[in-house]
Amino acid sequence: MALNFHQLHIFYTVADKGSFSAAAQALFMTQPAVTMQVKALEEYFGSKVFSRTTKKIELTEAGRALLPYALRSIELMKETEAGMTKYTHMLQGRLQLGASLTMGEYILPHLLGPFGIQYPNISVSMKVMNTTQILEEIVHHQLNFGLVEAPIDHPDVQTEAVMKDELMLILPTTHELASKPFISWTDVIAYPFILREQGSGTRRVMEEELLRNGHDPTSLNIVMELGNTGAIKSAVEANLGITILSKSAVKHELALGLLTTKMIEGIRFTRSFYSIYLRSTLLPLSAAAFLGFIREQDENQRRLEHDHS
Amino acid sequence: MALNFHQLHIFYTVADKGSFSAAAQALFMTQPAVTMQVKALEEYFGSKVFSRTTKKIELTEAGRALLPYALRSIELMKETEAGMTKYTHMLQGRLQLGASLTMGEYILPHLLGPFGIQYPNISVSMKVMNTTQILEEIVHHQLNFGLVEAPIDHPDVQTEAVMKDELMLILPTTHELASKPFISWTDVIAYPFILREQGSGTRRVMEEELLRNGHDPTSLNIVMELGNTGAIKSAVEANLGITILSKSAVKHELALGLLTTKMIEGIRFTRSFYSIYLRSTLLPLSAAAFLGFIREQDENQRRLEHDHS
DNA sequence: TAAAAATACTCCATAGGTATTTTAT
């Protein structure tokens, strides 16, 4: 047999965990299988890579030499998969996704549609639960991927900020506030305000964020409540009022110069989301594709923002 | 199946050769096997990597993206094997070595002994033939490794300079020529000279090199002909005469300060040897071990030379 | 004596081979 990624991956995991059984668990295989692969590696190189007693395992000189190569090969595998996600449109597979309440309720529905179009052969199953439960299921290989609202500190889990969403004040380009350099909360409540109907997710997020920033949503001068974001944007364009929406919701109108976004003095409506997944196991390609997809969305948004900054 | 070196290697070879059949030949496997592995890779990524008609093969966008990763993975494999040769002492295997006449007659006998001690489980078979024949057998997988006297220019063959041997004038540290900054051929023939007996390989190499540099070996003032290099060194140490030997033959005496080496004005007894092997196929570990072994010898020599320069 | 690793065995997936068919120039 020739040298291969798989054995190096197993070798690395054993070295990392300091035990064959622990590595087996992390790799979701049995201990004898791990023993076998390490043995094969040792036969290949004609040299033991671990000096082992039942209680303690230690890298030999050869093992210490091999370790950095093994690490690099794992990195390279991950890079390769990440670099290839753009081309995985017809990929088959199953994506088992855990999402926090907010993620699952307000963000993912808008992502899963387009994702399903791009990847018609990946079946996505999403479970909405709290962060602790998601973490638990990821560690036990019940889920291969999670999206949560706070970074996770766990040695086996990789956390990465994947989306930044920012709510902004949305005005017609011609609005008198558009030329004002600094806009305060007092300015905002002085003008007619348009928003989504009571009970909508978008409205709830907006109100929660306002409260978090110490402002009372009921002090807004609400002139209109509309059933969808498109209607709100049209109303603002028609100069019927102003609103607060996520920047990404108005990217087209920004591009066309119909609307402008403004920050409100002393208020920051930013939040990040975090992808979490097992460090030890290679992310399934379907999950890698999803992660790539999310990053792409994020990039597009960022690029648009940049074009109009 | 997970991503692996093997498939990337095959993919790269197909891209490199521009044909499945050619790649199969280079990889020493059959065309259907190559087709299979490429297909598996394409299924893995959910995307074709080649657009193929029977006459022409072309990388798709995905293929172009994958190519650099494949190359890197091959490089990494090679690096890993090269980096691990130091630890492959108990390696099993067969090394089929082709060597040019000079290599096989004068150099290899001195290397194969120590190599056999370090690698008792590698059986070495050496074939002495001319460079063209060696090249031929390497390309057709009859030999996995060759050592020749000139660099080879062939697209599928990797050439690397592996040993530099230099003959030097050897003197006792106390000899009056030792303090002379420049030594000419006239100086050399003015002093008693010691060398190996007629018919010895070392003597033959030395005489050939002298002739190549335009000097007549018979003009030497020969006072002694001895049966082995050790005896010659002792004789020179005892101030019975001077000699010409390869630098590496006197490294211990140089280190101990018993002898000095000098260049002879206008004469350069240098020559390089070259290892040659197939670029497309991964060098068998036994061959890699041998290459590493040769490099090590070379390094030791170089280091010693440096210490006394 | 109680864990962790090694061994024995069984089974199945898959890689590779041979023979053949399809395809595109």
Next chain:
DNA sequence: ATAAAATACCTATGGAGTATTTTTA
């Protein structure tokens, strides 16, 4: 028409599992 890739089919190997034994702290 021909050369190259794809397909069909078969075999053998080896990777992974379960069950068990060996090892050493």
